[in-house]
Amino acid sequence: MADASVKKSPLGFWSSSSHRHSPVEDVQGIAAGSMLAALGVTMLAKAGLLIGGTAGLGFLIRYSTGLSFGLVFFVLNLPFYWVAYRRLGPAFTLKTFAAVALTSGLTEILPGAVVFDHIHPVAAALFGGLLLGTGMLALFRHRASLGGFGILALYLQDRFGWRAGFVQLGLDGLVLALSFFVASPYVILCSILAAVTLNLTLAINHRTDRYIVR
Structure with missing residues (x-):
């Protein structure tokens, strides 16, 4: 007998349940999350701010070399896909690749x-931290991410028993420490505010025990 909780679409590809997103819902969620994240990055870049993770590393390289943020962000995430595939599976890896590629492309288009x-x-x-956090939240709820240090932290926790939260904090702290070479103390303080806003958005709203759709 078919699961009564599954809602069938006349098109056949919009079938979802209380425990699983449909492919159409995944596409919309990943597109929306990437658009919000790209707009947040655009606001942060306009003010010359930084953030943690590979996005922050991308900002550092952009500010110090003048290279395109979108290209740098895309390339920086390439080594993490193997870890994602081993740790979180092919579906998560493909969705994350799509989200990173879309976000990278949009950060090139949006400034114009x-x-x-x-x-x-x-x-x-x-506002930039909130938009970036909300975009990441949408991606998390569709089993995707913006790649980077979070994947590495999960791998190191499994491999060596290191706490993922402490690994993530250490890597983000390293990125912000490096920012002293390219930014003023005031900009760094505002960048810390952006990081706090982003992480509070995730910490308050991302609860797997409340939101269990996969």
């Missing part, structure tokens, strides 16, 4: 499509 004449660093930290 959404133009900010001026944005205060504190406003950029709050």
Whole structure:
């Protein structure tokens, strides 16, 4: 007997249940999460701010070399896909690859499509951090991510027993420490505010015991 909780679509590919997203829902969720994340990155970049993770490392390379953030962010994430495949499976890896590629592409397009004449660093930290966190939250709920240090932290926890949270914190702290070479103390403080806003958004809203759809 078919699961009564599954809602069939006349198109046949929009079948979902209370425990599983449909392919169409996954596509929409990954697209929406990537769009929000890219807009958040655009706001942070306009104010010259940084963030933790591979996005923060991408900002550091962009500010110090002038290279495209989208290209740098995409390349930085390439080594993590093998870890993601081994640790979290092919579906997660493919979705994450799609999210990173889309976010990278959008960060190249948005500065010409959404133009900010001026944005205060504190406003950029709050709104950019919130948008980036909300985008990541949408991706998490569709079993995807923006790649990077989070995947590595999970792998190191499994391989060596290191606490993933402490590994993530250490790597993010290293990125912010390196930012002293390319940014002023005020910019660094605003960047820390952006990181806090992002992580609070995730910590408060991402609860696997409340949201169990896969």
